[in-house]
Amino acid sequence: MSGYHGRYLRIDPRPGRPGCVPIDDRTLRDFIGGVGLGSWIVARETPRGVDPLGPDACLVFALSPLVGSPLTTSAKFAVVAFGPLTGRLCDALCSSHFAIAAKRTGVDAIALSGAFDEPTVIFVDGTGVDSPRVETQPAGGLWGLSAAEAEARIRLEHGAGWQVAAIGPAGERLIPFATLSHDGRHAGRGGLGAVMGSKKVKAIAVRGDRRTPLADPSRTVELARSLSARSLGPATEKYRELGTVANLLAFNRFDALPTRNFQSGHFEGAERLAGHDLGPSPKVARKSCASCTIGCEHIFAVGSKGARMEYESLFALGPLCGVDDPEFVLRAASLCDDLGLDTISTGGTIAFFMECAERGWIDGRLPRPDRWLRFGDGPAVLEAISALVDREGIGEWLALGSRRAAERIGRGSADLAPHVKGLELPGYDPRALHAMALGLAVGTRGADHNRSGAYEADFSGKVDRRRGGVASALAAIETEDRAALIDSLILCKFLRGVFADLYEESAGLLRAVTGWDLDADELRATARRVVNARKCLNEREGWTRAEDTLPPRFLSDDPADDATPTLSRGRLETMIAAYYQGRGWDEDGRGPVELRRELSLDGPEFGPGASGRP
């Protein structure tokens, strides 16, 4: 078998559960790898009605046929489980050497279920054996450390040949937006770090020497050279030269920069924050993931250390909280990295609390009710981050995320909580970007910019970004499908601009690596299958049509206005209906049995389908 080992490793401390599980060739071809294969394994390994933080929940680390190949940006892994923020299927990507080492253990995925009695480190060793050995050790003094510190200590004590994915204190304390990370990069969204923490697993260390053959090595190298050459061209220049922080001023100009808990799409402090490449903080380095030729990570000085900064962290801890001092935003992002927190959900939740405080809804519960936790207060953002991980005082509420916190606060605050399905919105104001508004509303992961790149349609010039309609819905479907394919291959989305035809080129890559005789049409069907698989799993876990919407704050009854971007309820509903129709779903947003059968999603693990609903 080329490109694959044809099995996944099940790790479970409960008796009789662990071992390697074969994956047949048809399944691999149907789901490829990454989020696709991970969703399939979660479907099989997770019983219906699961508590995402309970022992029956399964956390999957899924690799792909391209991992270990010479293709640029291919050193990636997906982490998939039902998420504690949403209760819906959650997947997040992470990069670098862990992916390569995990695949060399001799499996295509690792599925972790059950829960250990005490904090544990898992070692998966595929060196010199046919099936990987699994050993565990008490985490001991590693518990409480940041993921980066734990990773460094494990490699120091056990050898640099181990690659480690770990959680920080937020994951240990089951913060529902805790991350899981490797080499400073986070599988960031949806709280997958808390899922690992609920199993009392501090870290998974992997190493091995098992390689999968390439079906056509010379063709693979030829394609890799071509892709690498294009990855160094103008289509990725933004990422190399400036990183994603370059988005901030452009989004501000288009009234799409979420500001003060989405009260506005324009931040008057944007120029101070990002006008000169993050103001007074000097850039000290640029980094790349393993096997990457782009090098998008820009490291800035924060005190005596360096901090990564991405647009999403910058918007969430800056404009969304009304903070325009780059020093505080960098410190807040660095603190989130150390604690293992998703910066988007952290900033979104804090900004929501800031608005509640300014409205006088929570002052009685604040440690310093006199003007603390107000928009623009950089030190308060830092304090709030620490408080939520410690779960002290107001931190206990902050640690809930905005949706559940609004249930505690009441007073109509739910209308202002910036989430979809419980996941806080990324840095795209839906009132100014209507295709993206739809993408956020219908996203299976919740409000999400990585699984729906519908903002590309808004900025394409092919649809009216402030008057969304059927064309916006069709464009949103297309970007979702493309993302599903890229995230299953797995390649970096920053490559998307270098492909003349993503499906044709991806088919060529898979032909060279796996030997499968597949074409672009098959991959289009695969992308649809992956999107539908995630939707089926959400339906299985109780999804209803009412979840596909935006918070009331974003929806007005006013007609479109060129001066102030608005989005009417009717327009969003029209786009959602067109989206469902374009997907072949019924008016309630459910896929018919015929569609499930066509996509090979009619097995019991994906739920009963529309005809079987109660």
Next chain:
Amino acid sequence: MISIELFGVPRLRAGTGLVRLEAVDLGSALEGLALACPGLDGSVVLGGRAHPAYKLSLNGDRFVTEPETTLNDGDVLLLLAADVGG
């Protein structure tokens, strides 16, 4: 007089975020921009067009590509990476 606002790499290369010049259409505006900011010539601006890796919005309302696109006094062109977002 029209304005061209630069974002991201164009701003970095030009060393400024704003250029004002006289132009009656998109082509002449971009030629004027290349003259005013030589760092953009040949990379971001190719003759009277933007390189495919970049795009132009007219007044934030619509994206424009054709050199013949008429500009009016007071118009604002926004020059940014085609790969918006990320």
